[in-house]
Amino acid sequence: MAVIISVERAALALGTAQVLDGVSLGVSGGDRIGIVGRNGGGKTTLLRVIAGELAVDSGRVARLGGGTVGVLTQDDTLDPEATVREVVLGELEEYVWAGDSRIRDVLTGLLGGLDAPALGGLESTVAGKSGGERRRLALASLLVDDPDVLLLDEPTNHLDVEGVAWLADHLVNYRSRPDNALVAITHDRWFLDAVATRTWEVVEGQVNGFDGGYAAYVLAKAERERMAKVTAERRDNLLRKELAWLRRGPPARTSKPKFRIDAANALIEDEPAPRNDVELMAFATSRLGKDVIDLLDASVSFGDRTLLERITWHLAPGARIGIVGVNGSGKSTLLRAIAGEIPLTAGKRKEGITVRIGHLTQDVRELDRLSNSRVIDAVEEVRKVTVLGGKEVTASSLAKRLGFPGPRQQTRVGDLSGGERRRLQVLRILMDEPNVLLLDEPTNDLDIETLTALEDVLDGWAGTLLVVSHDRYLLERVADQQVALLGDGHVRQLPGGVEEYLRLRATVTPTYAAMPPAAGASPAAVRESENVAAQPVSSASPAEQREARKVMSRVEKQLSKLATREERIHAAMAEHVADHTKVLGLNQELREIVDEREVLELEWLEAADTLEP
Template sequence: MANLISLERGRLALGTAQLLDGITLGINEGARIGVVGRNGGGKSTLLRVLAGELELDDGRLTRNSVTTVRLLSQADVLSPSATVREVVLGGLAEHEWAGDPRVRDVLDGLLGGHEGEGVGGLDATIGPMSGGERRRVALAAALVEDPDVLMLDEPTNHLDVEGVAWLADHLTRQRTARGKALVTITHDRWFLDAVADRTWEVIDGRVEQYEGGYAAYVLAKAERQRIAAVTAERRDNLLRKELAWLRRGPPARTSKPKFRIDAANALIADEPPPRDDVELVRFASTRLGKDVVDLLDVTVTVGERTLLDRVTWHLAPGERVGVVGVNGAGKSTLLSVIGGEIPLDSGKRKEGVTVQVAHLSQEVRELDRLREHRVIEAVEEIRKVTMLDGKEVSASQLAKRLGFSGGRQQTRVGDLSGGERRRLQILRLLMSEPNVLLLDEPTNDLDIETLTQLEDLLDGWAGTLVVVSHDRYLLERVADHQVALLGDGRVRQLPGGVEEYLQLRGAAGPAAAMRGSAAPTPGAASVPVVDGPSPAEVREARKVMARVEKQLAKIEEREAKVHAQMAEQAEDHQRLRELHETLRAAAQERESLELEWLEAADVVG
């Protein structure tokens, strides 16, 4: 593999912070590199250095004179007077771009079709566009340009689940060609796993390099800590908990990374599941009773659009629901309806007498009045002590778990970064001791380390959780099942999870995907219920799966013993026939149990 860019002993300080401290690394053709690390740790700086936009204090950056590089930063500025055609297609004649399948794929995937319907057409000007639309246009321009080395800084920002899936597929197909490479900063762990074949972690001025995507990175980092003899002393290590989730989660989660399965199993042999669902539901039922929030034949209209059309939905104690949907389909509206914050056009909302709702919106302006407060003061304003995972936790302890160390707790709220303000919002919500938690895009501005800490906190939180997110990994990690809003006013159960949602949207076509907020077809039948299994049916199916897994383990033990006996009695043909019949019976029993497990798994989704 030819080397495209090399950095040797690179050093760079900004102010008093040493962001790059003697780093040596290279980018080879065919490489797809994911860059992770804490916010402010130097990820964007590293990309700017590799792209030649920042001069090093010391060291050397080299690249082939014919190698082209394009960096799409988070702060790309598009001319307000430019058109989509000018930004994305530049000087390409229509027959050039229309006859290029790669360019058409970009237009379909990001702009809603060959004519850019999703952003108002190729001749639409940039000025009136939203931040999300401008980001799609800038990303489309970078992909159409197709440089040798493509560098993307948080490309999944402002993309929905469909957009992230399309981008991952496009990059894995286009960036493996000879002479091409990809380097991307991302906090989207599903995207990282789908795209990257190696991971760089920027930490304390160094760059630690790992083979594989996120799952392989978690394993390798946990192994390094084990070798350093720290895992034995840190029983509650978040990396081990994350690794246990990765190994026990959906099969697709660990099918791509080529890491050592034996090593993974050894690391998590005594690691409990991330959540004790039975205990959490029991405790949630104690706090909430039977009734949480019921929506009965609810309709909500905004302007001429019906966002919810005669929806009936019963939220259960301890239920954990992930919500996906096209932009503008009403996901945030649904959370506000559940929280009782907006009026209904028709229907009824019923709330249990003990329900205490906390709603994390996408706005951070609620912290403006606290600008002069210290972080710890803003948290203690709500409560100084709370209960989490059955234990009493102080405001300072909880703040530390979400990344506010002792010194950082004394920072003025007005001086916090966007990600820190988001963390503070979440802290204040958790300190209020809600038993129904509504989270609207909680991953905005959070790095991977903070996301892992947040998921750890939610693992021990007993209550009903509804989370809207485009972060596919988060939805699978913290929610037990998903529902979808497809723009037709319905709330649809997804037994097959996010994958089923993508299949449904794929059937609608690219232009429809961009226009997902369109109103339902006049006269179309309205289905007022959430189809699919009830929470009780899902819980029963989980019990069946657990029972069957235990029975299958016993069958495997029996089969192992029979194989050992067959080896010992290889000369006794009569006994071998008997043992063979025993194996055949065990195989039939195993097949029956596997079918039972699959049927239950279909219910669980």
């Protein structure tokens, strides 16, 4: 493919930092390049150099063929007086954009349709729009414009799971031509895997290139270290653990980048699984007992709007649950209700006597009172030593694992970047030794290296974990099950994970009635879901549909019985925590329940497919 933009021996210093040091690279037609690296490492600077917005100190940047360049920055530059139509469509005549399938795809995917109802319509003004809505408008404007080279700085910010999936699909479909190219800075590893044909890692003034997306990047980087014959201590790092996860993770991942199987297996042949679920479950049970937090027929309303309606949910010791849902569906409200931070409109909340909650919110202002403190002092204010993965860990050691090396630990909290403040929040919560951990969008402002380190820490953390996130990779990585909030006030299990959530959201008519309610859902919630509007017409015969509904009903009853058995086993584990032999036997029963549940969920999904149109 022809080179569109060429960078030759570029060097650039900002202050005392050498951001680029003799970098040579090229962007060719058909390229879809993902840029990764630490926060502050020079990713945005590199993007500005490629765009021609920032001159280099030495070297040369050339744009060949006179192609157009479009840039999505993280700054809000939209005119507040402009209308949505003016921002997104400019001076395009209606017959032009209405007849262009690509533009219609952008309007539907990012704005909710031709009339943009989610944003108040095409004639509404930018003024009054939220930061996330303005971000969508800026991205939509750029995609409609369709420049030859598309440069995106964190395009998935403010997008939910559906939005990220749509954007990945759109870019793959429309950014694969030999006359255009894409370069995107992203910390979203699923997005990187889905879109990128090449990955650039910006580190210490250099840009290292790798073929493929995130999974291929991890493998290639690990191989480079092996080929360099580094020491065993150096090899024993997060790369191998991350690679082990990628190779052993959900089956859906195997259709992503095609690993060189022999090389990958050679690197991880002696690498244990990312976490020992049975051991962590036993430890969590001993710390928490059988009672954690229960919501009983609970509702939460604000004014005329009901976010949670008659939810009954029993959190088990050691459960690791990922929560997805549309923006505004009540995910953060659910965490706050579980934490007991907001009053219930109706119903009850019960909390076990041993429960100690750690709640990571999206508000970093809680660190404002520590602005004049050093990072290490802010961490040691909570505790100087904690236990993680069965081992004592000092505040300084844990801070180093989460991206605060020795010198950075002496920095004033007030001088930290947004990503560093987020890391500090996580550190302080973990040092407080909670046994119930509630994380609300923990990936905000974190780079991939820090995310990997955080996941490694969570692998050794024993307790009940609930994570709200739009990061599909994180949800698959740290959670054993997912649930969804679909905006109707109820919580539903997702046996098929995020892919099932996307399938449900893509269904125009309310087929959500076919989803089994979350474990422990109240009879009222079940009746509510069963009485949603009529099912869409299925291609199956009436007899086949009746049989499918019978199967689903039977499976739901069996799943309910399994949930009851699981609760009894957890209770028994709490009672016999000192009896090692007894606990091992109960663990084996727990494994058998998990296996049986997987078989039943698959049977349920096959029956549900029969009812689909």
